[in-house]
Amino acid sequence: MITLGQTIPEFGKFLEGLRGNMSLREAAKKSGLSHAYIRDLELEKNRSTNEKITPSPDTLKKLSAAYGYPYTELMIKAGHLMEKDIATTTSPSIKIDLAQIYYIEVGNKEVTYYNEQLKGKRTIDSLRDFSAFLDMLDEHHFKKVDADVYANFQLIRKYDDKTGTLHFDPLGIGLSVTMSMLRQRKYHDLILRTIAMNNQTSLEFSFGKCSNVNASFING
DSSP states (O other): OOOOOOOOTTHHHHHHHHHTTOOHHHHHHHHSSOHHHHHHHHHTBOTTTOOBOOOOHHHHHHHHHHHTOOHHHHHHHTTSOOGGGTTSOSSOOOOOOGGGOSEEEEOSSEEEEEOSSOEEEEEOOSHHHHHHHHHHHHHTTEEEEETTEEEETTTOOEEETTTTEEESSTTSOSOEEEOOHHHHHHHHHHHHHHHHHHHTOOHHHHHHTGGGHHHHHHTO
């Protein structure tokens, strides 16, 4: 199992140093995080509540890509694992047929996956497994829709734009997930294009009827 370590002293200043001459807005654009949140991380506190904050593994993965700094090292410095965890597994132990999965909840030590027939769990045994699994989700067109929930965009069939709900059947009576407001705005157009492709409906009609998205896809 993953062993938690200690955050290095002044981790926020370390992150600020990694950003270097890059502006907060440029860092936000590269990472997909808000510039205000990046600054909070550098100050190690939520400036609205004055509470101490530590970036999650998912946030560190985005910062790693934006700054070109090894993800493993960031995880260690943030206290999410110890160096002895790095080589505990020689091959990923999380094996799931992602093409058949509707959505996945990612926790600190396990992932829970869902479709109409099953709900299952897999343990994350090492950093290597965790990192490889996040890469697999991206390769299989899973998008983070809320907190630690990732939805399979290749299987969504209906979108309720009023509630931000994604359905995996055209009638909207089976499993569904709800998107955060931020990600509704981020993925709105992609969702319309994806559902049009999944249901083999007209993209032009879908965009022309955005206020009646559900009706345009039920008949697809």
